Amino acid sequence: MGTGAGRAGRVWAHVGQAFTEAEYDVVILGAGRMGTACALFLRRLAPGVRLLIAERGGLPNEEGATILAPGVWTLLDAPPGREGEARWVHAQVAGELGDTQFRPRALLDLHAGVVPGARSTTATLARFPEAAPLIDPAALPFARVDEEAVTYRPGSVALACGQGAVRAGADLLLNTHAHLVRGGVRLDRLTVTNTHEVVTHETHEVRAGVVVVALGADGPHAAEHDLGAHTAHGRAYRQTPRLNVPSDDWTPTLRAGGLTLRPQNGGFTLIPPVHHRDPQGYLPTGGRLTGVPVGVRRETLEDLIALMDALPPLATEALEVGRSLADVPGAWLALPGGRADAPPLHEEVAPGVHLLLGGPLADTLGLSVAYDLAARVAGVEGRPWEEG
């Protein structure tokens, strides 16, 4: 098998490269941020573990929630008692994992009413003049500041963790669609025909004592469909429209009414609140703004409209709502436990099969939950964020 300690793993990028493995100790499905981090931590904690990562697309995956995740780390998103764990995640994205486009960037949490720890928005904006053009302080007079907040790129985390895992000895099989079967996985290696159709080129069964399902919002469905297990997890389709108001490296991240405005590429990426799950069978569709079809779904439009007085640029052409769904980046987001405010989790859905879910709070707690599962699989007690 040749994936022992000290040797780099192998990578199969396309079906021209022969794949003949029949057994691993652990197979991880999905090379998003959660799966690659779990792989890296597992190889570090248990260098002898024979580990395969199977990914439907490339590295990083370009379709899942990782690429569109805001990459906003803030203690405001850490549930009480998990601040130390969040700080450990901070250290990982700050440099432990490699280049993640990490940047210290304060977060202003704006409110219409009093909240604990809030100051006057006007006084706060004097310290953050880059944010002033976005906010009507009369509509949002109270502001909390998380001075420790940072931004980073979750896609870079997945890339760094994936490459790190391979360097640490994990094998990586790309362009492969995986199914759970008894005692392992069935791997369909995909290829693209001359007519741009994605087809299965060949199929392998691989035995594995442990399978980690890190398929994001598709994970619960895979566990149910392949195993007949019932899960209570949900998903929501979240779009991240762009707001073309200038931003730079010193512009803080803003949050108001659940909407996050994340400075990015000289403007802002809007991350709308997730209020609740979408029903099974829902196909995302665009909405209408004063009768004109737009690419942003109706529910998100309503949230943006409700904030137009407080954040005046939302009422201008600086907001890119597109003409159809394809114009606005969007992805399905896992909702652990079916809830929009639940932290990442892992759950053993069948003997040896672990579901690993990131969800809305993955930027702040995803890596530690991935570590926790890796440590559990490796049989390691103690977690690095626990008090000595």
Added chain:
Amino acid sequence: MGTGAGRAGRVWAHVGQAFTEAEYDVVILGAGRMGTACALFLRRLAPGVRLLIAERGGLPNEEGATILAPGVWTLLDAPPGREGEARWVHAQVAGELGDTQFRPRALLDLHAGVVPGARSTTATLARFPEAAPLIDPAALPFARVDEEAVTYRPGSVALACGQGAVRAGADLLLNTHAHLVRGGVRLDRLTVTNTHEVVTHETHEVRAGVVVVALGADGPHAAEHDLGAHTAHGRAYRQTPRLNVPSDDWTPTLRAGGLTLRPQNGGFTLIPPVHHRDPQGYLPTGGRLTGVPVGVRRETLEDLIALMDALPPLATEALEVGRSLADVPGAWLALPGGRADAPPLHEEVAPGVHLLLGGPLADTLGLSVAYDLAARVAGVEGRPWEEG
């Protein structure tokens, strides 16, 4: 116009009956419970008002939420301060409006934890032995009882109010699809072809100073589509599967975990909780139970599964989940303000155009809100449920 005080109104049931009216004072769209009640109260409060009710189907409408509404009146559903208003609704369904299949029937509200006013479920079931086979008191040890609760049939209310309104002088135009236009409505009179296609036979424009949009879950869409008005209302698709456990006239209504079990036709009709709106563009679809397709949507299945320990008959074949969506009665329910717990309301969405919404609490407060709008249109001060 001939709809003055003391004369019955006219009814146009099909396109063979010539309709030549060009103007009314008030047009009410929709002959569900909310629209017919508003019509009846308006004719009583303002007998000279020239009033037309336009309904897409028959009387009562057989497709809307009225027919599938549980018909459970309980003070537990009256927001604080609106108990007197709810009692006025009680008096209406108890006999003021005619036969509504009214029946006093206690409501048992069951809980896993302590709630104010709760007693032991075991002691409570001693008083209601008909309910004992449905409940595991160990899982739901606390019970509140609303001794004043009643059941009735909202479809009978719509029929009684519609007929009462016509007797009081309102005109009624059936099988007519209505659109809002400036200063009135456009009425498409529908007919069915030999090939069972529903087509528009003829179109009329009718002027009206006031239009009441009582189209249930379709009302907000009509206001938006026809007027360009923005509303924050939502809707949810609620199915009401049947539970074949015997019930009789003395069986109480049960409620647990938001699920209402309403004794009906010798068994129970289940009314699942509405947690939140469905997204725009959602097409209801059935779910799967241990891999088998069923007619109940996934979200409702999850709610039922979560209650199977507490309500053991839900885990048996007594629960009719069907094979496809068509097997399980269901209807779109308006959610006033987009919220699942909001009482009925009316709202002037454009000058002279009033949206009237029932929603999840219409059984307890729908008639009074319909009265309130009628009184406002009639220019009448004071409401009968207010303290003298």
